[in-house]
Amino acid sequence: MGSCEKKRAREMGDMKRLWVLICVLFTLTQCKNTIPQPKVTLTIDPSVRYQTILGWGACTPEVKVPIPLRDQIVDVAVNLLGLTRLRYEPPSGNRSNMRRWEWLNDDDDPTHINWRAFETKALDERVSFWVVPFKRCVEARGERFNIYVSPSFFNGGSSGEVPTWLLHNPAEYAEYAISLLMRLKQVHGIIADYYCICNEAGNDNPFSPQVVARMIKVLGARLKIVGLPTRIQFPECINANTSWRYIQAVRDDAEVWRYIGAVTYHLYGKNDARPQIRNFAWAKGLPTGQTEFMRLRIDHLYDDLTLGGTSYWEIYGLAGPWSRNISIHPCKTTFTISPRLWTLSQVMRYVRPGAVRIGATSTDAQLRALAFMRNDKVTIVLINTKKPYRARTVTVKN
Template identity: 25%
Template sequence: MRAVLALALLAATAAAPVPPSQVEVWLTLPDKSALLARQAPLPLKRGTAGTITVDPAKRYQRMVGFGAAITDASAYLIQRRLNSQHRTALLRELFGSEGLGFAFTRLTVGASDFSRSHYSYDDMPKGQTDPGLSRFSIAPAREDVLPTARAARTINPELAVMISPWSAPGWMKSTDSLVKGTLLETAYAPFARYLGKTVQAFAAEIGPIDYLSIQNEPDFEPEDYPGMRLSAAQRARIIGDHVGPEFARMGLKTKILDWDHNWDKPEHPLGTLADPAANRYVAGVAWHCYGGDVSAQSKVRDAFPDKEVFFTECSGGNWSGPWADSWSWTLRTLVMGAPRNWARGVLLWNLALDEKYGPHLGGCGDCRGVVTIDSRTGAITRNPEYYALGQASRFVRPGAWRIGATNEPGGIETIAYANPDGSRVLIAFNAAAAARDLTVSAEGHRFAYRLAPQGAATFRWQRPR
């Protein structure tokens, strides 16, 4: 019932076309007295003076969208711990235009740590191999993940889908196991076919697969869940000599992303992209938040400006401090910071986890989902990450351009977009310790607002005529 009531509340205040000469305001405050709460509209008046300038003539990247990963754990909870009415209500709340409007998601190829068992799509007994992939099957994904993704895409047909493997099948690896190890050279070609068959099989179930990274976190070998180490040189050869040509042979339009790991080692994607064969097939670079600084995205993009940028994983959890700190960090660093450093899409990790931070098998024991689904009652808790993502995802639509927006000296951080429907969106965060008066100037018009300390507001208005 709580999911249904929440959806009704969102729908009642959902953003309709903006009336002329008005600016919509949606506010979140650190004390939770306002959570994506619609405020009284502001007048949009003629004028050019402002402390913040929004400039649609300055265009940067075109957005794919915001969202979170439909992991095995998330899909299991949505499919098995909610009845059909509450399942539909929650998915509409997360992916629907009357809710948060998530337009980007990530699926795992085989198991991650947030799976109830460890598996690939072509497991073999120890010592046996299957180079012809005669045992290939995506049956595990058909249980919960693909039905959830299909339902999400039905709600939002613009939903972009990325997929990532945590490990190749064990028989392809130096450990003959899903855990630890690297890919055997003799398995480069079978691994490319494995990925191609996965793209084809997933597409037959849910529609086009837009992006694929060939390995999640390739500079890390987890001790207790699937993982696989691949150097930049290995990835360059696997992509340039095998995955790229195999996808071309199969006629696949799925774009290949490199890295899919932390900000602290930009030399990895720089190394892969420096290889001419790999560069030909790599469409972009994916990033995670668990080390380094978001500015690494711009460093690599500056070196290879023809490559797309995506932010594809970060998780909140018990370690991330009080609600206000978790919310503001996610908003400032990921929702605002990643696009300011060229990200076309921003993904958090688990869409949903339960009250025990699972289900999971190995790996993170205190990660938090965007929402928490109580495994006993089905009650939904909306976490700080929900409100941080929503400050952008509800208003920035697929195809929007990130446009110019100045910050206000002394504490106001901003990012702005021009939507395909002509609406303008400005997200502002007040990093100062006191309320700040800001005046926004855009295209010969202006509006004013007083923003509470550590608060965030999203402003939306129609292009002046």
């Protein structure tokens, strides 16, 4: 069997396990099989409304490729996969060809930006090469582009630890963040929707809930002074349980919450607290989001949408030489899309931002269902990934 045939076989296997039905004005065309199948009733209830989908996202690629290949990857990401959002990670670490965004304190005035001290070249090259074309592609569809900035400060690894002068001085940290946001706006015409104080706070870094809270308060006030509408994305911890611990530590601090615009988590570890995060955020009128996991499958998407009530949902590592999503060939002339990513795209591509998740109840627990309404259209997602896999005859009510 050739590579194309193998790819087609994998895709057909995924298609058997997930169907996306687009129902216009609550109508559905049913296809019947001659083989007797279990009968399932799916009841749609538009009066039961949950979260609004705000964006499907991924990390901004770092790899340099020929422009024609870049354009193809962006086209696939936006028009085939349905992505509308990017996570931008600023320059970090200390390498032979690049240093972190602000390696040494630019000066002793946290309200004055000395641009000569910042790694603007690396930021400008990556943003102009990947972010700007992605933004244009999203907007060409008539949809809203969304981006957030998420710096890392791991004690080990590629990012390097946070400098002492940055960790213990919230005003200097605010300058660090403002300089990133202003560079995006002034040079590239991009206004970030959100800013995360620290990617995976508490994971191999000293960003405790108290440290993060102090920085949120100072940065939030500075954002208003400089006229940026950017909100804080919080807490963005390594898993939902750790994120919930950070939320609880500041839950009664009104000054912190006045600046927060989205409540997010990653999926590495225990995630039993997703419902608590969802309920807490919704009570404050805030959207939730899942923003990183390296082995995402359709089951993760279902759990995040239901248990986590997520409005933002992201894949990690959009494209690269070893990406699990879009894998770029070493020759940099072609790429391969993961079958797993194709399956996820069957939801992301058809459930567009602005869609509201509504009630959907299946009489068969093995056949999980999601339903969304947007512009008088209902999109129904049926997920058939629980063993034993089998065909079913589905009747949709309402």
